[in-house]
Amino acid sequence: xxxxxxxxxxxxxxxxxxxxxxxxxxxxxxxxxxxxxxxxxxxxxxxxxxxxxxxxxxxxxxxxxxxxxxxxxxxxxxxxxxxxxxxxxxxxxxxxxxxxxxxxxxxxxxxxxxxxxxxxxxxxxxxxxxxxxxxxxxxxxxxxxxxxxxxxxxxxxxxxxxxxxxxxxxxxxxxxxxxxxxxxxxxxxxxxxxxxxxxxxxxxxxxxxxxxxxxxxxxxxxxxxxxxxxxxxxxxxxxxxxxxxxxxxxxxxxxxxxxxxxxxxxxxxxxxxxxxxxxxxxxxxxxxxxxxxxxxxxxxxxx
Numbered sequence: 001x002x003x004x005x006x007x008x009x010x011x012x013x014x015x016x017x018x019x020x021x022x023x024x025x026x027x028x029x030x031x032x033x034x035x036x037x038x039x040x041x042x043x044x045x046x047x048x049x050x051x052x053x054x055x056x057x058x059x060x061x062x063x064x065x066x067x068x069x070x071x072x073x074x075x076x077x078x079x080x081x082x083x084x085x086x087x088x089x090x091x092x093x094x095x096x097x098x099x100x101x102x103x104x105x106x107x108x109x110x111x112x113x114x115x116x117x118x119x120x121x122x123x124x125x126x127x128x129x130x131x132x133x134x135x136x137x138x139x140x141x142x143x144x145x146x147x148x149x150x151x152x153x154x155x156x157x158x159x160x161x162x163x164x165x166x167x168x169x170x171x172x173x174x175x176x177x178x179x180x181x182x183x184x185x186x187x188x189x190x191x192x193x194x195x196x197x198x199x200x201x202x203x204x205x206x207x208x209x210x211x212x213x214x215x216x217x218x219x220x221x222x223x224x225x226x227x228x229x230x231x232x233x234x235x236x237x238x239x240x241x242x243x244x245x246x247x248x249x250x251x252x253x254x255x256x257x258x259x260x261x262x263x264x265x266x267x268x269x270x271x272x273x274x275x276x277x278x279x280x281x282x283x284x285x286x287x288x289x290x291x292x293x294x295x296x297x298x299x300x301x302x303x
Contacts, residue, residue, distance in 0.1 A: 006236075006237055006240055006241065009233050009236075009237070010233070010237050010249045011252070012233075013230045013233050013234055013237075013249070014250070014252050014256055015256045015260075016225045016226055016229070017226060017230055017253050017256075018097065018252075018253045018254070018256025018257040018259075018260055019256065019257070019260045019264075020088075020221070020222065021088055021093035021096050021097045021257040021260075021261065022093045022257070022260050022261045022264050022265055022267075023218050023221050023222075023264075024084075024085060024088040024089075024218060024222065025088055025089065025093070025218075025265075026214040026217070026218040027085070027214075027215055027218030027222065028088065028089040028218075029210075029214065029215060030208050030210035030212070031207075031208060031209075031210060031215060032207070032208075033082050033083075033085035033086045033089060034082055034196050034199055034200065035207055035208075036085055036219065036222075037077075037078075037081045037082045037085055037193075038193055038197045038199070039219055040081070040222050040223055040227065041077060041081070041189045041190070041192060041193035041196070042193050043223045044189050044223055044227045044228065045186065045189040045190035045193060047223075047228050048182075048185065048186035048189055048227075048228065048232075049186045049187070049190065051186070051228075051232055052180075052182050052183050052186040055182065056180060056182070056183060059183060059186065059187070061175075061179065061183070061187060065174075065178070068171065068174065068175060069175060069184070069187055069188070069191065070191055071171055072168065072171045072172045072175060072184065072188055073187070073188040073189075073190075073191035073192040074191075074192060074195070075164055075167055075171055076164070076165070076168040076171075076172065076185075076188050076192065077188050077189060077191070077192020077193065078192045078193075078196060079164045080161055080164040080165045080168060081192070082196065083157050083158075083160050083161035083164060084096075084100065084161045084165075086153075086157040086161075087099070087100065087154045087155070087157040087158035088154075089154065090150045090151060090153050090154025090157070091151050091154030091155050091157075091158060092151075092261065092267055093257050093258070093260070093265075093267055094257065094258050094261055094267060094269050094277075095151075095154070095155055095158060096154065096158045096257075097253065097254040097257035097258065098133075098158075098254055098276060098277045098280055099155060099158030099159050099161075099162055100158050100161050100162045100165065101162075101250070101251070101253065101254045101280065101281075102130055102159070102162045102280060103162045103163075103165040103166040104166065104250070105126070105130045105162075105166065106163045106165075106166025106167065107167075107169055107170060108166075109166075110166060110167055110170045111170055114170050126282075126283045126285070126286030128283070129282055129283035129286065130279070130280045130282075130283025132279055132283075133275075133276045133278070133279030133280035133281075133282070133283060172184055172188075180235070181235050181238065182231070182232070182235045185231055185235075237249075251281065254277065
């Protein structure tokens, strides 16, 4: 795959993920966030495991690693994906995308707490600046489309989702080094779907099965484009050009999210959202430009 084509593919993934902040709203308009996530990952898991088996010629995880894999699955799928959909449901696509874009900040903080990396003053200053930006979005970033009584709840869930997504790579690092990000993600999709499915089974009588095309189209988009195409191409990119260069594309996702929301559903961005977003990305930029701290966790890749 030529480098130029790979860059366009990664941009398409960022666009798909950015659009999901708006398209996901149709999926949870009638279904609960847990129901939507359960259906999504029940469908996704077999596909990802099949793709992993084809690409890597194996999907085995050693018995001693299953405890960590379960923890990774609960945080990265059960918690994060559900919280993501809750945030998308109750607040604006703009707010959700800005708040969840803070996940690299929490990854940096947790990496220090877990002693994976050494303390960096510049990184922490960037983190504090990003938190100030989040405060602007949380307290003042409400457009006319986000004036529902539960908009504040969606904003808070966006922050919690960012924490969960920031925690995920810290927990997953030993597994990703030993196996691969694709294999860990495939198994996480299956394991993370189990508690969501069990919850849906126990609350089956209260579930709503929508008949509108919007709900099911949103689910299909999430399965085929966001997860299968998006994740596989993302990990292909990491394999070709490395995780550092690929992660740069994460920073354009909120831009795509804001533009798509404005075009598709007429969502507007106000001055406080804009100011908060600029502060958040200033903090992220400082963190990105910080010298790479020495890694405290030494891992050996398995044969």
